Amino acid sequence: MPESIPAPLIIDTLKDTFREARASLAAEGVRPRHDHLGWILSVPDTHQKSVLAALDKERTLRVLTCSTEDEANAIAAGLWMGGEPFALMIQHAGLYASVNTLRGVAMDGRVPIFYMIGLLQREKDKEPRESRHSMVRYCEPLLDLFGVPHARLEGPDDVRFIPEYYRLAQKRRGPAAVLVGLETA
Amino acid sequence: MAMKPEEALRAIAAARGDALCVPTMTTAPAWRTLAPDDQSVGCVGFMGGASSLGLGLALARPDRRVLVFDGDGSLLMQLGSLATVAGAAPRNLVHFLFKNGVYHTSGAQEIPGGGGVDFVQMAKGAGYRAAYAITDVAELQRRLPSLLREEGPILVELHTGLADKTPMTDRGGVPFAEQVERLRGRLIAS
Ligand SMILES: Cc1ncc(C[n+]2csc(CCOP(=O)(O)OP(=O)(O)O)c2C)c(N)n1
Ligand SMILES: [Mg+2]
Numbered sequence: 001m002p003e004s005i006p007a008p009l010i011i012d013t014l015k016d017t018f019r020e021a022r023a024s025l026a027a028e029g030v031r032p033r034h035d036h037l038g039w040i041l042s043v044p045d046t047h048q049k050s051v052l053a054a055l056d057k058e059r060t061l062r063v064l065t066c067s068t069e070d071e072a073n074a075i076a077a078g079l080w081m082g083g084e085p086f087a088l089m090i091q092h093a094g095l096y097a098s099v100n101t102l103r104g105v106a107m108d109g110r111v112p113i114f115y116m117i118g119l120l121q122r123e124k125d126k127e128p129r130e131s132r133h134s135m136v137r138y139c140e141p142l143l144d145l146f147g148v149p150h151a152r153l154e155g156p157d158d159v160r161f162i163p164e165y166y167r168l169a170q171k172r173r174g175p176a177a178v179l180v181g182l183e184t185a
Numbered sequence: 186m187a188m189k190p191e192e193a194l195r196a197i198a199a200a201r202g203d204a205l206c207v208p209t210m211t212t213a214p215a216w217r218t219l220a221p222d223d224q225s226v227g228c229v230g231f232m233g234g235a236s237s238l239g240l241g242l243a244l245a246r247p248d249r250r251v252l253v254f255d256g257d258g259s260l261l262m263q264l265g266s267l268a269t270v271a272g273a274a275p276r277n278l279v280h281f282l283f284k285n286g287v288y289h290t291s292g293a294q295e296i297p298g299g300g301g302v303d304f305v306q307m308a309k310g311a312g313y314r315a316a317y318a319i320t321d322v323a324e325l326q327r328r329l330p331s332l333l334r335e336e337g338p339i340l341v342e343l344h345t346g347l348a349d350k351t352p353m354t355d356r357g358g359v360p361f362a363e364q365v366e367r368l369r370g371r372l373i374a375s
Binding site: 081 | 226228229230231233234235237238239240241242243244245246247248263265266268269272273360361362365366368369372373374
């Protein structure tokens with residue numbers, strides 16, 4: 001059975017992930033220009049709202065709320081060129097809303113965009129692909145269609161997928177996603 | 186009298202210094218010939234994304250000016266980006282809006298609302314620090330030095346006619362992924 005993941009655990013994992021990213025950027029020769037560790041580009045995801053609430057108090061992670069997920073993808077490309085670490089925090093509906101930009105920016109533009117996608121309304125006792133809700137059901141098949149690697153965060157142990165998929169995005173120079181199975185605690 | 190977009194771009198090219206530039210749609214082929222350098226990245230393949238792409242650059246590199254050359258149809262497609270830019274408040278971003286009243290690249294169909302859409306008011310309403318309309322190239326030339334120093338984000342609505350070339354009539358140019366790679370390389374080295 002999937003379990004909720006506490007917000008502080010997700011935030012600490014993101015911080016570690018960005019620290020590691022900054023270290024490898026420094027190795028590439030990027031000069032540090034900011035005090036923060038990285039950016040969270042968000043169109044608020046109901047499913048990860050405890051994370052967003054906790055991020056309000058974080059000084060080292062800068063949250064930029066965007067009007068659309070399309071914007072978040074394009075902003076990410078600018079941050080990438082400027083040598084800044086970032087993650088996109090959206091929900092499945094936001095993925096559906098922004099597929100053209102995901103394709104144009106992350107895939108065609110070869111920008112390593114790491115997505116955290118909330119599976120709002122996902123039933124605890126069902127595989128997402130068997131969900132009653134189309135929003136839940138089509139998320140993984142859509143990512144498969146676009147060849148976007150993805151993993152599901154089904155409990156606290158799975159936060160290891162955050163750095164793993166972040167690194168994967170960098171390595172393949174393209175999109176990679178983790179899906180937040182249950183509402184964060 | 187509407188100015189020629191190429192004239193506007195020529196004036197900007199002369200005044201930009203080391204500003205990073207983000208052309209899109211019909212400004213892209215003209216910019217390629219006017220500024221064949223590697224300090225630009227076009228918004229190609231994700232209509233409406235130019236201002237957001239510029240915002241990301243501006244936030245990552247507050248030490249550099251970023252100039253966006255947006256299309257009016259493109260901005261309408263992602264109009265909410267005005268609020269996102271205003272909220273992020275990058276001091277170093279200048280958003281030029283090439284207002285030709287049409288979707289020139291896709292065949293010059295009139296944009297919703299036609300020439301009556303007032304992007305200056307929209308930008309001000311969204312919270313840009315300032316927004317201006319400029320209708321002739323002499324005025325643009327005169328004001329550019331201060332526009333490029335002014336605290337952003339600002340929007341400059343340029344009233345233009347149609348460009349000589351569009352991305353459809355003048356294909357080619359460097360693919361988006363290569364432009365990204367090239368500019369990233371430049372930025373990391375500087
Ligand atoms: C999502 C999406 N829908 C439609 C198109 C088709 N399209 C290509 S160019 C264009 C018009 C662009 O108009 P504008 O931004 O005003 O720039 P201009 O060509 O006038 O310089 C349209 C509608 C597209 N590229 N992407
Ligand atoms: Mg137009």
